[in-house]
Amino acid sequence: xxxxxxxxxxxxxxxxxxxxxxxxxxxxxxxxxxxxxxxxxxxxxxxxxxxxxxxxxxxxxxxxxxxxxxxxxxxxxxxxxxxxxxxxxxxxxxxxxxxxxxxxxxxxxxxxxxxxxxxxxxxxxxxxxxxxxxxxxxxxxxxxxxxxxxxxxxxxxxxxxxx
Numbered sequence: 804x805x806x807x808x809x810x811x812x813x814x815x816x817x818x819x820x821x822x823x824x825x826x827x828x829x830x831x832x833x834x835x836x837x838x839x840x841x842x843x844x845x846x847x848x849x850x851x852x853x854x855x856x857x858x859x860x861x862x863x864x865x866x867x868x869x870x871x872x873x874x875x876x877x878x879x880x881x882x883x884x885x886x887x888x889x890x891x892x893x894x895x896x897x898x899x900x901x902x903x904x905x906x907x908x909x910x911x912x913x914x915x916x917x918x919x920x921x922x923x924x925x926x927x928x929x930x931x932x933x934x935x936x937x938x939x940x941x942x943x944x945x946x947x948x949x950x951x952x953x954x955x956x957x958x959x960x961x962x963x964x965x966x
Contacts, residue, residue: 813938814904814914819946822954826946829934833908833941839873840966842943846934850874853943854927854935856910858899858919862889866902868912870923870935870951875963882922882962909940912955923951925959 812820819826831845843850853873860866861883871877879891893899896907904916912921912935927933927948935951937944951957 813911813942815911815936815938816944818914818954819944819950824946824950824954826937826944826950828937829943829945831941831943835908842934842941843873846943848934852930852933854933854948856903856912856936858894858903858907858910859891860894860898861886861891866894866898866917866919867891868903868915868919868921868955869960869962870912870921870927870957872924872927872963874966875924876966878962878964882960885960885962886922905936905938906940909936909938909942911936911938911944912951912957914938921951921955921957922960922962923948923957924963925961926963928952928959 850873
């Protein structure tokens with residue numbers, strides 16, 4: 804759908820505003836299991852610059868956030884190796900919801916319920932602008948990817964696989 808003028812505040816947008824982050828709002832009709840590929844297509848964006856927020860966990864069930872290009876998958880083996888962990892796997896949706904405070908499909912890395920380490924695919928940081936979930940299904944915010952480093956202390960990793 805077309806961009807709406809204003810979407811009601813989310814914890815993510817409240818945090819961005821509180822830190823003076825310049826961002827754009829992009830609403831679209833949410834499609835269950837559509838993911839970043841769907842939102843990119845509907846909004847006419849490159850899926851490489853639409854970043855998905857994935858809640859994962861290590862072998863001890865400790866959660867972490869991975870920010871990945873919309874048209875790439877996470878190599879959990881490579882990520883675990885880089886982080887010195889035995890294993891990493893996606894959280895079950897209900898577990899991800901509990902950790903983040905957001906519904907799967909509307910998970911933003913900003914203002915999560917639980918503080919978690921954040922890892923960002925290194926090539927995302929080379930993009931001039933990204934779109935990432937703003938804390939609601941069917942709602943993305945466009946911003947400079949360096950905001951993820953500044954506000955989330957996101958650490959760069961190399962774990963992308965072609966989708």
